[in-house]
Amino acid sequence: LSERLSGVFDRLTKQGALSEDDVKTALREVRVALLEADVSLPVARDFVKKVQDQATGQSVLKSITPGQQVIKIVHDALIDTLRGEGDPGALKIDNAPAPILMVGLQGSGKTTTTAKLAKRLTEREGKRVLMASLDVNRPAAMEQLAILGTQIGVDTLPIVKGEDPVAIAKRAKTQAALGGYDVYMLDTAGRLHIDAELIAQAAAVRDVANPRETLLVVDGLTGQDAVNVATEFDDKIGVTGVVLTRMDGDGRGGAALSMRAVTGKPIRFVGLGEKMDAIETFDPERIAGRILGMGDIVSLVEKAQATMEAEQAERMMKRFQKGQFNMNDLRMQLEQMQKMGGMESVMGMMPGMGKMAKQVQEAGFDDKIIARQIALIQSMTKKERANPQILQASRKKRIAKGAGLEVSQLNQLLKMHRQMADMMKKMGKGGMLKQAMKGMF
Ligand code: GDP
Ligand code: MG
Numbered sequence: 231l232s233e234r235l236s237g238v239f240d241r242l243t244k245q246g247a248l249s250e251d252d253v254k255t256a257l258r259e260v261r262v263a264l265l266e267a268d269v270s271l272p273v274a275r276d277f278v279k280k281v282q283d284q285a286t287g288q289s290v291l292k293s294i295t296p297g298q299q300v301i302k303i304v305h306d307a308l309i310d311t312l313r314g315e316g317d318p319g320a321l322k323i324d325n326a327p328a329p330i331l332m333v334g335l336q337g338s339g340k341t342t343t344t345a346k347l348a349k350r351l352t353e354r355e356g357k358r359v360l361m362a363s364l365d366v367n368r369p370a371a372m373e374q375l376a377i378l379g380t381q382i383g384v385d386t387l388p389i390v391k392g393e394d395p396v397a398i399a400k401r402a403k404t405q406a407a408l409g410g411y412d413v414y415m416l417d418t419a420g421r422l423h424i425d426a427e428l429i430a431q432a433a434a435v436r437d438v439a440n441p442r443e444t445l446l447v448v449d450g451l452t453g454q455d456a457v458n459v460a461t462e463f464d465d466k467i468g469v470t471g472v473v474l475t476r477m478d479g480d481g482r483g484g485a486a487l488s489m490r491a492v493t494g495k496p497i498r499f500v501g502l503g504e505k506m507d508a509i510e511t512f513d514p515e516r517i518a519g520r521i522l523g524m525g526d527i528v529s530l531v532e533k534a535q536a537t538m539e540a541e542q543a544e545r546m547m548k549r550f551q552k553g554q555f556n557m558n559d560l561r562m563q564l565e566q567m568q569k570m571g572g573m574e575s576v577m578g579m580m581p582g583m584g585k586m587a588k589q590v591q592e593a594g595f596d597d598k599i600i601a602r603q604i605a606l607i608q609s610m611t612k613k614e615r616a617n618p619q620i621l622q623a624s625r626k627k628r629i630a631k632g633a634g635l636e637v638s639q640l641n642q643l644l645k646m647h648r649q650m651a652d653m654m655k656k657m658g659k660g661g662m663l664k665q666a667m668k669g670m671f
Contacts, residue, residue, distance in 0.1 A: 253285050260304055267521045268484030270457060273491040281307045305518055312486060312514035314496025318471070319511030321347075321498075322442045323357065327406035328413050329439040333432050333463055334447035336420035339475035339501055341371060343447050344417040345378035346501070346509040352384055357412040362387035362402035364395040364435060365419035375417055382506050385411075395419065395431055399438045416441070424459060429466045436467055443470045445498065448485070450474035456485040460493045475501035478508065483520045486512075555651035557615035561607045563650075564600050603643050605633040618647060 257278050264274040285303050321330065330347070332340045344361055351357040361379055363386070365371035372389050379386035387402050399416055406414035416439055421428045436444065446469040448456040456474075463469055472493075474486055477500040486497055497512040546559065607615060609632030614621060621629070621644065630637045 253282065257282055257285075257304075264484060264487070264521065266484075268488070269521070270488040270492070273488045276491065277307065277311065277487070308487065308518035308521060309514045312490055312497070312512075312517055314471075314490070314498075314512075316496070317511075318496055318498040321351070322470075323351070323355075323413050325442070326410075326412040327360070327403070328443075329403065329406075329441040330413060330415045331432075331436060331439060331441035331444040332415060332417050332447060333444060333467060333469070334420055335424070335449075335459060336422055338420060338447045338449045339473075340420060340447045341365075341375050341378070341417050342504065343445075343473050343475060343499070343501055343509065344375065344415050345382055345384070346506055347445075347499070348379075348384045348413075348415055349382040349506050350509065351413055352382070358385075358410065360385050360387060360402065360406050360409065360411040360414040361417065362398055362414065363389075363417045364398050365417065366393065366395060366398070367419050371419070378506070385409075396434050396438055399435045403439060424462050429462075432463075432467050444468060445471050445473050446495070447473045447475060448489070450477045450483065450485050450500070451479050452485065457488045457492050460489050460495065464493050464495060469495055471496050471498035473497075473499045473501065474512075478502040483517045486517050487521060550654040553651060553655040555647070555654050557607050557610060557618050557647065560647050560650065561604055561615075564604050564607075602633070602635060602639065603646075606630070606635060606640055606643050609633040618644060 260281070261274050261278045264277065265271065269277070281304055284307065322328065323330070332344050334340045341363070348359040348361050351359050361375055361384055363372040363375040376386045376389065387398070387405055390398075390401070393401070395418065402414050402416060405411075416435060418432055418435060419428075444467060446460055446463050448459055450456070452459075460469070460472060472489055472495050474483075474489075474497055477483065489495065490497065499509055500512055500517075502508040502510060549555070550559070606629060609629045610618075614625065614629070626637050626640055630640045633640075
């Protein structure tokens with residue numbers, strides 16, 4: 231995956247200018263990458279469309295570093311989609327005792343996450359937390375929370391056999407108020423699949439506790455399924471945030487993007503292992519990098535770009551010093567001039583060329599002429615561009631005709647080319663070329 235993406239971006243960075251087709255090709259690859267990262271098809275499609283609109287709206291096509299710009303747009307758009315409103319780590323726990331309801335499928339990591347968050351609230355925010363297991367289906371599940379509570383030094387509600395989840399929730403509420411707790415966390419039972427009973431039970435608990443936060447815990451490795459689960463839970467119970475667990479695994483994190491795009495619910499935390507400290511607040515930048523399959527994609531490309539330009543400039547300079555200045559070079563220079571505001575301004579910037587700039591101006595050498603000269607070079611064959619000295623009368627006629635111009639205009643171009651090649655050679659010897667090139671790139 232990352233190979234494919236870096237391949238695309240390499241192609242982009244190697245081009246001087248980016249056509250709309252290039253943007254489309256690149257974004258097709260981005261779309262494939264998203265799908266491979268478990269992002270759902272409609273979400274990937276929408277996302278790519280959004281990026282394309284943005285890319286076309288900006289002046290990507292004229293940019294000197296188009297690849298970099300596209301990557302930044304993709305990267306930033308990912309972050310933009312992933313980021314929810316507000317601070318993901320800030321749980322609403324004013325008005326003690328504040329209830330937090332944990333919901334999700336069986337095995338998604340609810341019990342583990344309940345304990346992790348309780349530890350966090352205790353240690354970082356100095357809160358007094360009470361945890362209660364509502365998982366009456368599996369006695370071992372209640373034990374599990376009690377054991378974790380002992381381990382992290384957080385109180386758990388004493389287990390009473392034969393109680394139903396609603397009764398436990400009521401007892402937790404009373405106990406939390408009497409015991410002066412800031413927060414009480416309700417760890418509900420899950421099932422392998424969503425069914426009416428599971429939803430009814432969670433809804434009944436919700437109505438009793440009236441939770442300040444209802445956190446949906448989903449396994450980040452389940453990809454597409456996770457999104458369906460999230461939609462269902464949000465419709466039936468109403469969730470205030472999502473916790474993605476198992477993000478320490480090698481899933482690409484695409485579920486995060488789909489989840490955000492489809493449910494619009496903020497991702498609040500990510501679980502990064504089985505240990506009690508293995509939880510972090512959600513960081514959209516990290517997940518964006520992960521979805522794209524690269525670490526810091528932007529800086530990577532910037533570096534590649536800089537190296538590429540320096541190498542190219544170096545190579546050109548070496549050739550110019552040897553007097554090798556062919557039509558391809560001239561064309562590049564002419565195009566550079568067009569970009570930089572015309573012949574005059576460029577020559578004015580180049581040391582030793584100020585005088586020539588004046589002559590050029592007096593000779594009426596305007597930007598229309600630059601365009602004509604580029605057309606002439608374009609109508610040359612590859613061989614002719616590399617070795618302009620082979621141009622005989624018949625070739626000249628063909629070239630001029632191809633560009634819709636006169637042979638005399640071609641001769642003008644050839645004369646200018648010879649002058650420039652001479653000058654490059656002279657400047658190369660004097661070390662002035664290096665300075666001049668700096669201004670060009
Ligand atoms: P529950 O059924 O939703 O309560 O799930 P549990 O909290 O019991 O977790 C099920 C299993 O997943 C346990 O073995 C946990 O240690 C493990 N687990 C939970 N969260 C993470 C996580 O972020 N990373 C990893 N690698 N394992 C996790
Ligand atoms: Mg559990």
